[in-house]
Amino acid sequence: MLYDALIAPFTEFEFMRRALAAAIALALAGAPIGVFLMLRRMSLVGDAMAHAILPGAAIGFLLSGLNLFAMTAGGLIAGFAVAILAGVVSRSTGLKEDASLATFYLASLALGVTIVSIKGTNIDLLHVLFGNILAMDDQTLLVVAFNATVTLLVLAVIYRPLVIESVDPLFLRTVSRAGGPAHLAFLALVVINLVNGFQALGTLLAVGLMILPAGIARFWSRDLTVMICIAVVAAAVSGYAGLVLSFQTRVPSGPAIILVATVLYIVSVLFGRVGGIVRQLFPGRHLEA
């Protein structure tokens, strides 16, 4: 019975195995990026960027129909353009990055919706907005895995300046010029992972598998490495459980994954070791030191 509910969908159906592989790839790369987005107080920047990739994906769709490569390339170009423009404007003018990004992403979103409305149908619009991880073919899965690998490699390269810039940006500026490039590379990784998530979850939910696991991790640890590990596990569990939920109940896969992550988030808010509500209400006896 349990086997039929939890395992059989993946042993019997190839599209479920591909979806699970994609969800794990998204978790491995997207969750660490989400942790840094949250710690750098850029959670909503990720959401804004998710909208910013829309016109590129829409142009890809306009030129090649529902061709995932064209849409991915377009999304990457649009996302990079917005990320880099916002980053450059913010760093050269002192304007806060969120304000700078808000301008670019709104323009980008307006452009994207206009483009989709020129040629698209309601089904196309649904695909763009919510994705479909169950419809992933081998080639798309390879793109997702490739993007995840690139993310982990680049993150390893920029990890140290990214951490120092997050905690003490002035110090980093006195010892190295790596802060600027690391920040831009990080924004690029945000875009890559949004495009990755876009294939599976659509533009509206792509950021979900990045930010929700990061929020979950924050309630369980004060150590960065542990937080990243928890976020990856939470994202992978959400992916797996969301797929099972979707398979068994016919709920769309993207929202199912994000809903599972939301349940984990609520559990963490309530029972988390670090700042959880129950822990605050019933802290136990005070310690000696």
Next chain:
Amino acid sequence: MAQLTFHNVTLGYDRHPAVHHLNGEVARGALVAVIGPNGAGKSTLLRGIVGILKPLDGGIHLGGLDARDIAYLPQSAEIDRSFPISVFDFVGTGLWRGTGLFGGIGKAAREKILRAIASVGLNGFENRPIGTLSGGQMQRVLFARVLLQDASLIVLDEPFNAIDSKTTADLLALVKQWQGEGRTVLAALHDMEMVRTHFSQTLVLARGPVAWGPTAEVLTPENLMVAMRMCEAFDDSAAACAADDARSRAA
């Protein structure tokens, strides 16, 4: 021999000067206090020295020092203490010059970090997240990082603000030790008694230099009064600097 030379330097933000037309030299191995009221430009000057802020005009020469040979202790408000990083890892960033992007922290480096943490009296705090430290403990952590940087020029921005007298005495002893080792130290300070007692040179700043020289000669009631009278000079519709016009005409 000069470690630092200011050539008619003007520093500021968006064309508005915060430090105007500063000239002078800091000798190698000097211990210099930079004093002045809030808004006098002390932090701006220090940021200019460490290269975070480019001069609007003039220049700052570092006597052949590489930028990485300067240690900077920022005001603790500039640090995001909610970030999940331990005391050990935070202090370890002081080894950046040796480790860079990829260098590992080997056994020798670990011992250096532990020694630096012990030197500031924080034995046993190595694994504590910095967010759980008191203000004084955090200041000790910042000093430990400066220790690790092993720099020739040390720039401290209000290093003794809001900390108790024991911590102040301990950290001041470190500053004196650095000077004894021949390092040049500049510190923005507010405690006049401390400046009078421990700092041989003083720069009184009030958006421009009021006085600069031996502390005993500079720290007079008259100079302090001039600095205190410093008026807020920010003006969105200000004309271009007349002194700069005169200089370019002379040239």
